[in-house]
Every structure is written in structure tokens, then in C-alpha cells.
Amino acid sequence: MDELEFRRRVYANPDTTDAEVVKAAQQDPGKRAFWNEQKKLDRDLKQAAKVEIPDDLAHKLIWQQSAYEFARHKRRSRWYMALAASLAFTIGLSFTLFTRQPLNLGNEVLAHMVYAEDEQAHSAVPVDLRQVNAKLASFGASFTDMIGDVEVVNYCHLQSVRSLHLILNTQQGKMSVFVVPNRDDISLPDNFADDRYHGQGVHMQRASIMVVGHKNANLLPMLDNVKQRIQFST
């Protein structure tokens, strides 16, 4: 191997284990000396290349990663929180708006009927006109005459509207009469029904009357009956 090629290979990599380089060095003390000199220079260069590392660089690198991850996580949860908050707001708002609609008591009455079915008379003694009128008085109303066989008379709350509920035994089975005060924020349908009951309502001077009976019951006689006998104090 000529001098130039030898130098070229040693310069390219002083740590070479190239067999030809090794052989050439063994044969020629001059080449050997050059190579050793290069190895020493290389060691010095490696040492010189080892510049000082900034203090705590490794910890900084680990710290910046956790900080990055934390910020990313926070951003993400902030996004979730914003979504949850706006959902809650929307739900709250629509609920408020929804409930500000006039209350439709038809469904309320029907739901109430299911419980009323189980209701027992408070005493074995039939309810008399005096008892009914005592309760009707708070609506500014009274019956001139008894409207039938009243089994139960009681106040009930239809969506927070205090009403009077009478349960009567009739030839067509049990019927309910509701007396509901007139209010701006409630609306009473003229007719309403579900799969067990149906009801009819009539608006009167100071209150509304609703009669509810079993699906096939004819409600008109009872409705007329109530309309004729109810009086409102002026």
C-alpha cells in the first residue's frame, strides 16, 4: 500500500481495523509512527469535542416534557369542561324555558288518577255537603246541593297547583271531579285521555272543573250536574 492510500485510510478513520492498513504499518515503522500520531490526535480531538454539558440538561429535558404533557392535558380537560358547562347551561336554559310554558294539567290529572284509584275513604261515614263546601270555600265556590255519592274529598297538587279532588261512586263506576283555580300560567284542555281514562273540562267564572272517568264512561251528565250545582261567591 502506498503512502498516500495509507494516510487516506488512517485519516478517514484512525481507529480502523482494516487488515491492509495493519499490515502496512507492521512493515513500515514510518507508517506506524504516523498512525500512532494520528491515534493520539484523535484521542485529543475526542476529548476536545466533549464540551461541557449545561447544568441539569437531562432534568430540564424531562421537566419540559412533563410540562408539555401537563399543558396538553389541561388544554384537553379545559375543552371538556367548556363542553360540559355549555351543555349544562343549554339544558338549564331549555328546562327553564320549557317549564315557563303554561302548565298543561291534563296529563297531570291522568297521572293523578292512577294514585287516586288506590285512595281509601278517610272514614266509613259518607262525605256530606258541609264537608265538601268547607273545602270548596277556599276556591270561593260552593255546591247548592250534593252532586252524588262522594266518597273522598281532598286537596291535591297538580304540578304545584292546589286543587280539590272529589271521588264519586256513580252508575258508570268511579268518577273524579277536579276543581282547579284559574291561573294565567296553567291551561286546561277541554278533552284529554290515556289508555285507561278520559276527561273533559269546562272553564267557569273563578275556577275550572274537570271530570275524569273510565275510558267508556259518559262524562257529560256529571259535568252538567256539577255546572248546575256549583256557585261562586262574588
Next chain:
Amino acid sequence: MFKRKKTVDTQVLPYMKSKQRRYEALVHAFHADIYRYAYWLIKDKAVAEDIVQETFLRAWRSLDSLKDNQAAKAWLITILRRENARRFERKQFDTVDIEDVSVFDETMSAEQEVQQRELRRLLASLSEEYREPLILQLVFGLSGEEIAAQLNLNKNTVMTRLFRARNQLRESLEKDDALRGRHNG
């Protein structure tokens, strides 16, 4: 929704922990060499540190793409070179001259220190095309093939550059010696 999140979390947590451990191992194993490489590439301590931080942050974000731990060194070098190139797209920084940087090693004699300072000055004075392959060889101990793959050059070009880099260093050192000899004599 919350229930689902909870089951995801129980899967995510051990995964995040093992990823975290892997990242920390990577930092400890390579931060010094990566910093030195950045330093010799950029010749500015502060900028080098910034680039190293960006390099490791990017490494964290794409740690899942590093399948083979043996390839970690080459992978980091690639990320760093890309980050450095991006720096030039953004803006050219003023770099501090290498001679302003003094590095003290208390175990070194004054003579060694002078020599080391001189070698650093000479290393820094090499043009980048010679300096970069030489630093990859000196700092990471990469072979000619590995340097060629990293720098996207063929192996012979790399060998030639390494040869010229050392040749230049040697000539400069001889010139120094001659100068010193004249002063002394």
C-alpha cells in the same frame, strides 16, 4: 361517557408510565452526545440547548414511532438535524464565536488546556461539510456507512471529507508548531 373515560384511563395510565420511563432513559443515555453534536453544528451554547430541547420534545411526541431501541441514536440525530434546518428556515441566528467559550477542566494541566482550546478552535474553524461528519465520528463513534446514511451522502464522499478534515487539522497544527518554534527560537 364518564364510565368510558374511566376504562380508557386504566389502559392509558400504564402506557403513559412506560412511555415516560422510556423517554427518561433516552434522555439520560443521549442528551450529552446530542448536545455536543448540536453545539459543534451550531457553535452557540444557548442555541444548541434550545435545539436540543426541541429535539427531545419532538422525540417525546413521536416516541411511538421509534420501534427499535438500537436505532435511537440515529433517530435522534435525524430529528436534531431537521430541527436545526428548520431554524434556518425561520431565521439566521448570530452565533457566538467559538473562542468566546471557555471550558475549564480542573484535572487538566495548563499545557493540555492550551492544546484543547487550540483543538476546539481548529474544529470550529473547519467548514461545516468537513466538521459535521468528523463530529459524528468523534462524538457518536459512527462508522463511514452510518455517517453517509445520516448525511445522505455516499460512503466515499464521507471518507474523503473525513480525510480532508483531519488533513486540515494536522496542517494547521503543524503551522502552529512552526509559529511557536519560531517564537521560541
